[in-house]
Amino acid sequence: MNISIFGLGYVGAVTAGCLARQGHRIVGVDVHLQKVESFNAGIPPIIEPGLEDLLKTAKAKGLLRATVSCEEAINDTELSIVCVGTPSKVTGALDLSFVRGVVDQIGNALRKKTKSHALVMRSTMLPGSTQAITQELLSDLMAVRLLQVFYYPEFLRESTAVADFENPSLAVVGTRDGGKPSAELMKSLFGEKAAVVNWNTAEMVKYACNAFHATKITFANEIGRVGKQMGIDARAVMELLCQDTKLNLSPYYMKPGNPFGGSCLPKDVRALTNHARMNGVSLPMLDNLLPSNERHLQSLLSLITESGQSEVVILGMTFKSNTDDLRESAMVEVAQTLLGRGFKLRIYDPALNLAALVGANKRVIDSKMPHLASLLCPDLKTALGSQGLVVAAQKCAPVADLKQFITAQHHVVDVNGWPELRELPSKYEGFCW
Ligand SMILES: NC(=O)c1ccc[n+]([C@@H]2O[C@H](COP(=O)([O-])OP(=O)(O)OC[C@H]3O[C@@H](n4cnc5c(N)ncnc54)[C@H](O)[C@@H]3O)[C@@H](O)[C@H]2O)c1
Incomplete structure (x- = not known):
């Protein structure tokens, strides 16, 4: 397949290298000429283990090139993947200006091309973003069925990104209506195991995963701080905690529903946070469990x-x-x-x-x-x-x-x-x- 990838940062460069390894012909697009030139030379624009080999091999096979021209990339491909950045604004709000900019350019190029095309959004965006951006910038193309849009969240970790792409921890495809038939194209590209949901759910899964990861790290760090105050090696405690795959590292206690209660959880959280407070250890996350x-x-x-x-x-x-x-x-x-x-x-x-x-x-x-x-x-x-x-x-x-x-x-x-x-x-x- 001929695939254009917009944004040659961590996600875009890895996606390009991995899809080229599968035999797809890749056109990378970035606004930074330096990144485009580096890509054209088969040199990764970012440091990521294994990526240089992938890009060099793809380059040697003629499967990889890059350009700054959106129109050229759209004309030469039938599927585009958007991997541009979605940073925070100073207020903390999500900045979608790069996504909006690139989608606007893609829409204009597609209107001239008038051949059917698929667009895959991979940038991390709050639920409702794909809906709002496509409604605003692409609705005419979608109405005449010239364009199909997917949201496919990326779960790779920098430093193990190539291996994560090949063997993802989770694969979720968002389609406009959550319907499975339209997701077949995505499954053929990214693997049969992908769960198919609607755009909003796919967007939310990415945030739920990252909020959960942040929660796990904060939890372990707070147990570490209060453990140290008590003279306990909390790394050993967490090691043991992780051995319980029935209640701890499991789907148990992981569904929204009743507030927690009973004879243990409230009492024990109260005792631990009270002890920390009395001994000058700040545990903001654990302190907020009962208020939450x-x-x-x-x-x-x-x-x-x-x-x-x-x-x-x-x-x-x-x-x-x-x-x-x-x-x-x-x-x-x-x-x-x-x-x-x-x-x-x-x-x-x-x-x-x-x-x-x-x-x-x-x-x-x-x-x-x-x-x-x-x-x-x-x-x-x-x-x-x-x-x-x-x-x-x-x-x-x-x-x-x-x-x-x-x-x-x-x-x-x-x-x-x-x-x-x-x-x-x-x-x-x-x-x-
Ligand atoms: N880095 C990660 O580990 C990771 C993992 C999962 C998801 N994500 C998400 O993926 C998205 C991309 O992340 P990243 O780390 O690869 O970002 P990045 O900042 O490394 O790369 C983004 C690239 O997009 C380019 N760009 C901006 N506007 C463009 C345009 N109009 N046309 C073409 N290129 C344009 C930039 O020049 C830059 O090279 C973000 O939404 C991020 O949250 C990142």
């Missing part, structure tokens, strides 16, 4: 109280399914607040047997919700009634029973990620998705 969790709970409360419903049914009162532990359960706070604000509340939780509650669990009820017994319904049918907002906090009832008793008069808020709830006749709303 509280903010999450408040956003659930806003969703419920602003729903316009006055009757609320809570499905699952405990902090997770199949336990009767109510300690620091978010739903206890939700119920308490709703009662205080005059909502009509019913609760269903088959795991709760109030008569059998003892110790700390009983104290939660006695202090926070002394009339819980009067709100707890003995069966699902009574709890659901004929209408109301259903807050599905835990998977505490068979879906078949929900299908029997939930009607179009109910409005279900899914807090736990329960896909079957979408099949009910009621209105469905995900808490944070």
